[in-house]
Amino acid sequence: MDHDSHHRDRLTIYAPALQSTMKWGSLLKSDFTGTLFVTSLDYVNGDVYTGLVDFERISSMEGIALANVVANPQEAASTGSKVLQSKITHNDGGTWEYLTPPQQDSLGMPYQCNDTNCHLHLRGSTMHRAKGKSFSKPSVVGSIVGVGNVGENLAQDYTASSTFISRDAGFSWEEIHKKSHFWEFGDSGSILVMVNDKEATNHVIFSTNEGLAWTEYQFADKEMFVKDIITEPSGKSRRFIVLGDFMSPLHVPIVAVHIDFSSLTTRQCDLDVSNDDSDFEWWSPSENCLLGQQRGRLCGGQSNYLATEIQGMELSMH
Structure with missing residues (x-):
């Protein structure tokens, strides 16, 4: 259940299907009294074992949320194999639409799928490699980052995933890097840091313009398997911690590497509402x-x- 006064004191409830074998449910939306409910979205994917649901509000914008739905509920009920598709709402659950795919990938190549069935699909909380990761930060207005693929459905093979960003609250999307990544925003969005979440690595990449250009930074001599990258929850800090494991024969425990971008730039932003050239x-x-x-x-x-x-x-x- 989601009850946030910032969202006009309405309730959003995830109601699981009655059959225990059906790992999906419906999103119910209340009026302002919290007593009358209507169905906002059916067949929302969930995990009965972990309690996780593929539904998330975009924390920096009111009324915007992402969800993954089961596209084949009748077949999945008998086979247990779910086909997932991503949807987004910009009016607090009133209507849901597919995510508009980018016209080309990060290498400038067109996607190989039919235009009518070609959408962007993102991995939700039930299948993200770092549990608890979200698509957005409260201090980074309109920016959404996720791991997924362009196609008719969400790819079951995690290695088929790439990393995508929206800079306009989910209306349009861009593939910013091939392969899947852990990511974090810092300094309220002026820094975006990413690291490969599957292959051994000893570097991160970072951007100071929302993924338009990238710089590589080596944080260790030896490659390690990264488990996560974290910063303080609001996304305002310039300090990050990369958590990983060297997978050595000595069974070295998880290693924490501290990366500080505080000296990256030094000028303070200038706000001048009368000047079009203001920051x-x-x-x-x-x-x-x-x-x-x-x-x-x-x-x-x-x-x-x-x-x-x-x-x-x-x-x-x-």
Whole structure:
């Protein structure tokens, strides 16, 4: 159950299917009283053993959420093999749509799938290699990062995954790197750090412009298998910890490597609402308001990130 006053005091409840063998359920959405419910989305994927559900709100934006649904419930009920597809809502569960795929991959090549059945699908919490990882950070407005693939369905083979980003709250997407990665935002989005989550490595890659360009940084002489990369929960710090295992014959325990990007840049951001060349810009993920609000944020690439400002908008009924 999700109850967040930031989301207009409405309740979202995941109701599992009555049959214990069916590892999916429905999302129920309440009115503002929390007493009347309607179905928002059926066949939402879940794991009855861990209690995890492939449903997540985007923490930096109101009304936006991602979910994975079982596309073959009748077949899956008898075979136990689920086909998953990703969907997104921009109106707090009122409607759900497929994720728009990028036109080409990170190498500039087109995707090999039919246009009518070609969508982006992201791995949710039930199948992410680092449990508890989320798609977004509260301080990084509109940015969403996930691991998945472009195609008709979510690939069952994890090695077929790549890493994707949306800079406009999920309206459009870009593949930023082949292969799957652990990732973390720092300094409220001015730094994005990623590391390979499957193959042994001794380096991270980082970007100061939301994945448009990357720099490699070697953090150790010896390669290790990375278990996770973490930072403080709000995503405002410039310090990261890479957790890994050298897999040596001596059974060395998990190693923690501290990486500090504090000296990457030194100039503090300047906010001047009357100057178009200021470090800040007014930003909205679409031409229209989302739930009656418009957001402002930093253009990116500076040493400090001031508080996001939220502007209310006048709405008219037609």
